[in-house]
Amino acid sequence: MTAAPKWLDAVREVARARVDQTRAPWMRRGRANTVHDSIDDILEPTPADSDEVNAAVDRVANTVSASSRWQRLVEICELPRRDIQWMALLTACEVDPRMTRVLAYLDDASMPVEPSPAAAAQFWGWPPGDQPGPASGVYRWRLATALDPDPWRSSTAWAVDADVAAYLCARDDWAGYRPGLRQPDPNSGECLYPNLLDEMAAAVSPILDRGTAACEVELVGEPGSGRRTLLTQLTRAIGLTPLVVPADLGVRALRTARLRGDVPVWVVDSPDTPVVPDTRPGALSAVAREAPSGATPDGVVRLSWRVPRLDRAARDRLWSTCTAHTPPPAALEDWDLSPADVALAAAATPAGPHVAASVIRRRRRAVSLTTMTPLECPYDWSDLIVADQIDAALHALDNQVRLTREVLDDWEFRRLCPTTSGVTALFGGPSGTGKTMAAQVLAASLDLDLYRVDLAEVVNKYVGETEKRLAQLFDECERTNVMVLFDEADALFGQRTRVRDAHDRFANIEIDYLLQRMDTFRGIAILATNRKGDLDPAFLRRIQVIVDFVPPAEPQRRRLWELALPSHTSAGAPLTRQVDHQWLARELELTGAQIKSIALAAAFAARQRGELIDAALLLEATRRELAKHGEILRVTDPTPAGLP
Ligand SMILES: Nc1ncnc2c1ncn2[C@@H]1O[C@H](COP(=O)(O)OP(=O)(O)OP(=O)(O)O)[C@@H](O)[C@H]1O
Ligand SMILES: [Mg+2]
Known part of the structure; x- marks a missing residue:
C-alpha cells in the first residue's frame, strides 16, 4: 500500500488536535457533555485555538507548499490560504469519507456531516462569517460543486471534483476523468495544408x-x-x-x-x-x-x-495514406470530399467502390429538403436522341464538370477565380424535347444523384421566404454533392423589372439573391425552362452553358420511333406489324415525349385487342395525343403500308 499524501496526513493532524481541543471541556468536567453543557459551550466566546491546532494548521500549509501539484493548482486558480484549507478539507472528505464522522463529532452531531463552509470554519478556525464566496477560485474554476441549490449558505455541503481530487492525490490518470478530453495522437500524419x-x-x-x-x-x-x-x-x-x-x-x-x-x-x-x-x-x-x-x-x-477546401492533390495524398496507396474509387474521384469523408470512404472502400460512394452520399444527405425530389436516372447517352449540336453541347457540359476540378485544383486556377467552381447550365426549349432527360443522362454519366426542385412550388409555397429556402437549398446541394435541376426556372427568372403584385416584388429580391448565390455556387445546377425568351438577360449572362433544345427533326424522330417501337421484344416475340418508322418520322412532327407516349398508348390498345401494334393503332394514338394540345392530325402522304 502506498503512503497517504503528506497533506492528507497533515489534515488528519489538524483533526486530531481539533478533537482534543473539543474534548478538553468534558475532561475538565470529568463527564460526557449534557445538552445543557453543549448549549453553554455554544454561547461562550469562541475559545482561542490551542497551540497544537495552530501548529497542525501550519503544517498543512507547509505540506501544500512542498507539493508541486498543490502549488500548480494554487497558482492557476489563485487560491488564498483560506481557499487552500477549504480545498484540503473537501478533498480529504472525498478520499477518506470517514472524515465526515470527525466533522460530525466536532459538531456534536450524531450523523456524518458533509463538508460545508460552516464545518470548514469550525475545523480550520476561520472567523465567523468568513467563507469562500462566488469570487473564490474554488468556485470560479469549479474545483468543487455545491450539493444544494443555494450554494452560498454556510450549511450547504460541497463536493470536490473527482479529477481535482485525483490530481491532488498524485494520481497519473486524473486527466482521464473528463469524457471528451484527449491528447491527440502525435502521429496524426502529414499536414494537409x-x-x-x-x-x-x-x-x-x-x-x-x-x-x-x-x-x-x-x-x-x-x-x-x-x-x-x-x-x-x-x-x-x-x-x-x-x-x-x-x-x-x-x-x-x-x-x-x-x-x-x-x-x-x-x-x-x-x-x-x-x-x-x-x-x-x-x-x-x-x-x-x-x-x-x-x-x-x-x-x-x-x-x-x-480551413481551405481540400484540393485535389491533397485529397489524393490523403487517399493514398488512408488506403495504403489505393487510388480513390472512380465514383468518388471528383467529389469535393472533406478529410473526414476521405477517411470514412477509405474505410468503406474494401467493400467495393460503390459501397464507399453510397456511404458518403448517405453521410452527406443528413438533411433532406421537402422542395427537392430525387429523380431516377435510368438513361445513358444512347437513349437521348437529339440533334448533333445539342449532343455536342451536352458532352461539352459533361466534360466541363469533369474538368472543373482538375483545372481549378490541379492547375491552380482556383486562385484566379476563387468564386467560380461550380457549373451552371440552362436547358431551354419546348416541352417534351428531352431537357429533363438530358439532366438524367448527365447525372448518370457523372455518377451523381439528381434532385429536382420545382421553383414554382418554392415561390408559391414560401412567399417572402423564398430566399431563405433557396439559401438552404443551395447549401444543401453543395454539401451533398448532388446535381440539382431547377425545373420551371421561369417561375423565378422572369423579367426582373416587371412588378405586378407582391409576389413579383418578392421575386425581384429573390432573383438578386439567386444571381449572387449562383455566382458562388460550388455544385452543378441545371435550370430548365420552356420560356427562355422571358428570361432576364442579366440572368442569362451568368449561366455558363446554355443548351437550346429543339423539337427533333426527321432523322431524330426516326431514331425515336425505332427505340420506342422495336419490332421484337428482347426475348424475340414480335411486337409490331408493318410499322414504317421512316414514314412515321417524316409525316408526324412530334417531340420525343409525344412519340414515347403514342407508342405506349398504341401498345396498350394492341394488347387489349390481342393484336400486334400496327400503323392504324399508332395513328389513332397520335390523333388523341395531338388533340390534348388542340391540334389535328394532318398527313400529306397517306399511304404507309398497313394503313386502311
Ligand atoms: N430527345 C429525346 N430522346 C429520347 N427520349 C426523349 C427525348 N425527349 C423526350 N424524350 C422522352 O420523353 C420523356 C419526357 O421528356 P422530358 O421530360 O425530358 O422533356 P422536357 O424537355 O423536360 O419537357 P418539359 O419542358 O415538359 O419538362 C423522356 O423521359 C423521354 O422518355
Ligand atoms: Mg422537364
Missing part, C-alpha cells in the same frame, strides 16, 4: 514570445474539414502540447489544460456554447468553429483563419 500551417505559426509565435496578451487561434470550417488536426499540428509546430477539449466542459476544460500545461484545442459544435477564454498574457488557445466568432474578449488577440 502545410502553407497555411506555416503562415499560422509565423503569426502566432511572435505574439506568444512578446507575452503581453493572450492569443486565440480561431479556425473556421465545417465539422470533418480537418480543423482539429490542423490546430493540433499548429500547437506542436510551435513546441507546445495540444489537448482536445469539448466546448461544453467549459472552465473545467481550461482548468485541466492549464494543470497539464497543455494548449486547449476547443471544438465548438454549437455556436451557443461559449469557449472559456484564456486571458493570461502569453497563453495560447486554439478554437475550431463553424462560423467566425463575434466579440473578442479583452486581453486576447484573436487570429482567425478558414
Whole structure:
C-alpha cells in the first residue's frame, strides 16, 4: 500500500488536535457533555485555538507548499490560504469519507456531516462569517460543486471534483476523468495544408514570445474539414502540447489544460456554447468553429483563419495514406470530399467502390429538403436522341464538370477565380424535347444523384421566404454533392423589372439573391425552362452553358420511333406489324415525349385487342395525343403500308 499524501496526513493532524481541543471541556468536567453543557459551550466566546491546532494548521500549509501539484493548482486558480484549507478539507472528505464522522463529532452531531463552509470554519478556525464566496477560485474554476441549490449558505455541503481530487492525490490518470478530453495522437500524419500551417505559426509565435496578451487561434470550417488536426499540428509546430477539449466542459476544460500545461484545442459544435477564454498574457488557445466568432474578449488577440477546401492533390495524398496507396474509387474521384469523408470512404472502400460512394452520399444527405425530389436516372447517352449540336453541347457540359476540378485544383486556377467552381447550365426549349432527360443522362454519366426542385412550388409555397429556402437549398446541394435541376426556372427568372403584385416584388429580391448565390455556387445546377425568351438577360449572362433544345427533326424522330417501337421484344416475340418508322418520322412532327407516349398508348390498345401494334393503332394514338394540345392530325402522304 502506498503512503497517504503528506497533506492528507497533515489534515488528519489538524483533526486530531481539533478533537482534543473539543474534548478538553468534558475532561475538565470529568463527564460526557449534557445538552445543557453543549448549549453553554455554544454561547461562550469562541475559545482561542490551542497551540497544537495552530501548529497542525501550519503544517498543512507547509505540506501544500512542498507539493508541486498543490502549488500548480494554487497558482492557476489563485487560491488564498483560506481557499487552500477549504480545498484540503473537501478533498480529504472525498478520499477518506470517514472524515465526515470527525466533522460530525466536532459538531456534536450524531450523523456524518458533509463538508460545508460552516464545518470548514469550525475545523480550520476561520472567523465567523468568513467563507469562500462566488469570487473564490474554488468556485470560479469549479474545483468543487455545491450539493444544494443555494450554494452560498454556510450549511450547504460541497463536493470536490473527482479529477481535482485525483490530481491532488498524485494520481497519473486524473486527466482521464473528463469524457471528451484527449491528447491527440502525435502521429496524426502529414499536414494537409502545410502553407497555411506555416503562415499560422509565423503569426502566432511572435505574439506568444512578446507575452503581453493572450492569443486565440480561431479556425473556421465545417465539422470533418480537418480543423482539429490542423490546430493540433499548429500547437506542436510551435513546441507546445495540444489537448482536445469539448466546448461544453467549459472552465473545467481550461482548468485541466492549464494543470497539464497543455494548449486547449476547443471544438465548438454549437455556436451557443461559449469557449472559456484564456486571458493570461502569453497563453495560447486554439478554437475550431463553424462560423467566425463575434466579440473578442479583452486581453486576447484573436487570429482567425478558414480551413481551405481540400484540393485535389491533397485529397489524393490523403487517399493514398488512408488506403495504403489505393487510388480513390472512380465514383468518388471528383467529389469535393472533406478529410473526414476521405477517411470514412477509405474505410468503406474494401467493400467495393460503390459501397464507399453510397456511404458518403448517405453521410452527406443528413438533411433532406421537402422542395427537392430525387429523380431516377435510368438513361445513358444512347437513349437521348437529339440533334448533333445539342449532343455536342451536352458532352461539352459533361466534360466541363469533369474538368472543373482538375483545372481549378490541379492547375491552380482556383486562385484566379476563387468564386467560380461550380457549373451552371440552362436547358431551354419546348416541352417534351428531352431537357429533363438530358439532366438524367448527365447525372448518370457523372455518377451523381439528381434532385429536382420545382421553383414554382418554392415561390408559391414560401412567399417572402423564398430566399431563405433557396439559401438552404443551395447549401444543401453543395454539401451533398448532388446535381440539382431547377425545373420551371421561369417561375423565378422572369423579367426582373416587371412588378405586378407582391409576389413579383418578392421575386425581384429573390432573383438578386439567386444571381449572387449562383455566382458562388460550388455544385452543378441545371435550370430548365420552356420560356427562355422571358428570361432576364442579366440572368442569362451568368449561366455558363446554355443548351437550346429543339423539337427533333426527321432523322431524330426516326431514331425515336425505332427505340420506342422495336419490332421484337428482347426475348424475340414480335411486337409490331408493318410499322414504317421512316414514314412515321417524316409525316408526324412530334417531340420525343409525344412519340414515347403514342407508342405506349398504341401498345396498350394492341394488347387489349390481342393484336400486334400496327400503323392504324399508332395513328389513332397520335390523333388523341395531338388533340390534348388542340391540334389535328394532318398527313400529306397517306399511304404507309398497313394503313386502311
Ligand atoms: N430527345 C429525346 N430522346 C429520347 N427520349 C426523349 C427525348 N425527349 C423526350 N424524350 C422522352 O420523353 C420523356 C419526357 O421528356 P422530358 O421530360 O425530358 O422533356 P422536357 O424537355 O423536360 O419537357 P418539359 O419542358 O415538359 O419538362 C423522356 O423521359 C423521354 O422518355
Ligand atoms: Mg422537364
